[in-house]
Ligand SMILES: [Zn+2]
């Protein structure tokens with residue numbers, strides 16, 4: 001490889017990475033990597049499809065580098081990894097953007113883009129959607145390439161393409177034929193702005209903590225003077241729809257006399273009353289059943305024999321509110337089932353856009369969640385003496401995950417998939433998955449599966465996979481699994497085109513029409529293991545599916561436990577397949593440096609390009625991998641990236657630069673001193689550790705092991721070997737070269753750019769480190785590692801003793817004593833040099849000491865004249881070299897020393913040492929005065 005590494009400046013990783021990118025492009029390295037021999041077979045990776053209708057953000061970079069690292073590792077290990085890109089293209093997010101672009105909002109306006117022509121309007125709207133989804137494709141491609149995420153962007157799966165939709169239809173039909181699809185009128189979470197129901201996994205993504213106005217309402221009992229049943233609600237807008245009250249059969253209720261009136265509520269909820277009152281009667285809930293009360297609002301369609309009465313229901317408790325539940329049949333899941341059971345009227349007081357209908361006089365046309373509407377409801381209650389009180393109530397309330405409108409629980413006709421039927425298999429399939437972090441399996445994800453609801457699959461919208469169900473007036477239905485079954489071949493399989501296709505009914509002579517709904521967009525991505533190949537319609541798709549199922553590895557952010565992780569598992573399980581992924585990394589969210597969520601309104605969003613242009617991609621990648629365990633929230637700031645770069649990558653880079661100073665001295669044969677053997681043993685150990693953690697998908701520990709190793713190579717091996725390099729000792733360059741080469745391979749999956757540079761600079765054999773094999777671990781000599789560790793421990797303790805006794809390291813000391821460990825000569829030599837002591841003894845004595853790491857280390861701090869003079873000599877050398885530097889001298893400049901008479905004693909013993917170490921020709925004693933050290937004055941003359 002021909003890249004010139006000497007020009008890479010440590011401060012400009014970013015610029016240098018671009019050269020590596022150039023090289024990859026020029027030589028087609030990614031293609032070569034994909035063609036690399038794969039004796040281990042296929043390793044399957046699935047790309048969770050992002051949407052390209054918005055700019056990629058930092059959290060996308062996080063997911064993408066995690067997606068990248070494992071395939072790189074597996075390829076080096078001899079696997080083949082297809083890296084098919086994918087794009088999620090349908091759904092509300094896109095539709096909302098188009099509404100905004102066209103300056104319209106809501107379904108009536110969409111269907112009137114071409115005035116009076118809904119079909120032409122939908123055609124126009126969907127064409128805009130199709131165009132909109134590629135708005136940021138270039139930006140995505142550019143960022144994907146820059147961060148080194150190797151992905152096959154030339155052949156992606158695209159969820160809006162006909163072959164993809166046909167595949168989804170086939171998947172849906174499989175479920176249909178298994179009897180897993182049904183239509184039902186049910187209370188569902190509903191966005192009144194988007195005009196569609198949402199599925200529970202979408203709802204789970206949109207909860208916010210909010211303060212709502214809650215009210216205590218008095219329901220006037222018929223035929224009892226001034227007696228009221230108290231109830232409580234956090235959704236005042238449901239009060240006009242009230243048709244019944246529910247009590248608990250066995251719950252204790254009390255009649256309370258407040259002086260003006262009688263109130264009825266649960267005994268355990270008396271705490272809500274203020275002021276004086278008297279309990280006049282106590283009854284079980286069953287005694288209240290059958291009481292009639294006056295309606296709050298006059299709504300003719302809600303009147304019936306069953307309306308406005310007290311019923312018993314088993315969902316009633318007395319832990320909050322008043323122990324009496326206000327029931328509006330159409331606006332609560334429990335309410336609806338309960339209403340069906342006792343035959344309460346089903347009438348919507350609220351229309352599909354979230355406004356009161358005409359029958360609700362005084363409120364007609366008003367949006368139900370508008371605070372002004374709530375006020376009007378409360379005013380109405382007050383005017384009729386029906387308001388007991390109100391308070392602000394903090395709770396978790398669901399909002400539309402896309403448009404942020406508060407959701408209404410609202411009864412509608414919807415299509416469902418019976419996920420609850422396959423719950424046991426979902427749970428069992430989950431048990432086969434290796435989750436990182438592992439607590440997700442039975443925690444966040446497992447709990448979600450345990451409380452699973454049927455999947456509300458239909459959306460009353462436009463830009464999505466059309467639900468492939470054709471229906472006849474006679475009730476006959478047909479599910480279609482391909483375009484061929486429709487008898488069409490050349491139409492786009494979107495609305496409104498497919499809406500125009502009619503089928504002959506087999507039961508009668510009428511025509512069947514498609515139901516108007518499209519599918520939940522999460523079905524698109526959940527079925528990607530099958531649909532990405534166009535299975536079963538596309539040629540070769542069966543082989544592709546067989547070779548790529550299940551995935552060995554996927555990675556996304558933690559919110560996907562309610563999204564893609566869930567829909568992938570769901571679709572597979574509904575099709576009676578095994579779990580669609582074996583290993584999954586579930587990433588924590590990115591927060592700002594102080595731990596707050598990043599948001600545009602707070603102005604604390606960090607743009608990926610800003611980080612990349614400042615510190616380079618490797619620094620960012622390394623930071624993401626090493627900062628905290630994958631599943632932890634990530635407190636992110638630029639300082640952290642800078643530190644990650646300085647603490648590891650720049651150290652590696654500096655080691656490489658050091659190597660390059662001496663690289664010509666390589667002999668082809670490695671030296672084998674204790675230090676050399678130690679570094680090779682540490683390399684072997686690190687190789688094993690990194691591999692072990694990578695195999696467990698624990699990237700944090702893998703990077704930390706690499707960090708430790710690189711630091712030790714620099715601060716121990718290289719530092720301790722400087723003299724050997726300078727003196728040209730044979731084989732030491734070869735050791736460092738080998739260490740750097742192997743390190744470049746170990747670090748390649750994590751930081752592919754610097755790895756490439758190091759690999760090239762130490763003469764890696766392949767065109768790219770990414771074409772090389774994962775290193776075989778050499779032998780780990782445990783004994784040797786232990787001895788060196790002990791040596792380093794002694795150094796650390798000895799240094800502590802020196803500091804505590806104010807003994808500079810330059811001052812030689814007589815001895816250090818070790819009790820509790822035995823070291824061989826090689827290590828004794830290291831100790832002598834590191835600690836600047838004359839002797840290492842293995843004994844107990846009464847010198848200042850510390851007991852630590854299983855041994856006692858003592859330091860002899862007594863100085864005799866000899867030691868003192870040597871200390872002074874070293875001090876002089878350091879000072880004189882400092883003076884040389886200040887005078888701007890270079891290593892070739894020779895000097896003469898002028899030293900005061902007081903220095904004679906030192907020079908008598910150490911003259912040669914001082915002259916050689918300071919590049920001085922001679923010393924003269926006399927008047928000197930520039931600098932003084934320990935009573936000795938010095939000048940230098942060039
Ligand atoms: Zn919405």
Ligand SMILES: [Zn+2]
Nearest residue numbers: 472474505508
């Ligand atoms: Zn029919």
